[in-house]
Amino acid sequence: MRGSLLQYFRELDPDSLERPVVALMVDTQEKEDEVPIHTHRKGQLVLAQRGGVTCEVPSGLWMVPPRCGVWIPGGMPHSNRATANASIYFLYVDMNAAPVPHECCTLSITPLLHEVIHRLATLAPLYDQEGPAAHIVAVLLNELIEMPTERLHLPVTRHSKLRAIADALMENPADRRTVAEWGEAMALGERTLMRLVVAETGMTFSRWRQQLHIIIALQRLSAGDSVQAVSEVLGYDSVSAFITMFKKALGKSPARYFSDRAKRGEQTPAAHLS
Structure with a gap:
């Protein structure tokens, strides 16, 4: 399906589909797109085939780089924001269908799980549960619960002043x-703000703040932006300073980070990372 994410969610109620697992693929338009906060009974895995997706839940922001997925348990309020021209899989899973996580997490998706999700997405949402789809669903659920997690989220808070800083x-x-300047802007003492953030x-x-930079960097690099462009967006004095920060946070340079994903069969905008 190609169109806006909002249009997609208006046309589909995943909870109305009486299947334990449903997979759908959506190609977004030539601009950033967003679905406001909503909930559904089924758990949701958001998987970026191309481009970047950010999911926001009450406890944080979760980044979805290509071939990674963010798991959102059923009943949790969340929103989805996609970069321009993104290709996204939405996997809806009945919370009783398998021992799926009951908290949000970022999953590293193996090529096998990706292909199984893709195969299920080619079927009609109300597929025949007695046919080959049953085997696809069984393999999918077995693989899903084995996926390793990655630390790609930004803790946020409902505290009004911290949320104002995060939004800014x-x-x-x-x-x-x-911190002192932010404290002055928020009418808080420097030490008070430091304690509040912790x-x-x-x-x-x-x-x-560094974690926020990592999330934005991964999203933009995933969408094909160059390292230089990303370093400028984040306000670094030089590309080398940005790469140093990236390596300290994730243990690898941007080029190595995406190269390692490519070796596992994942898409990478490597041409932009040199």
């Missing part, structure tokens, strides 16, 4: 204001 940094990630997110302010 997402709008302008190059903003380099210090209490609400489990991270120091600098680590929290």
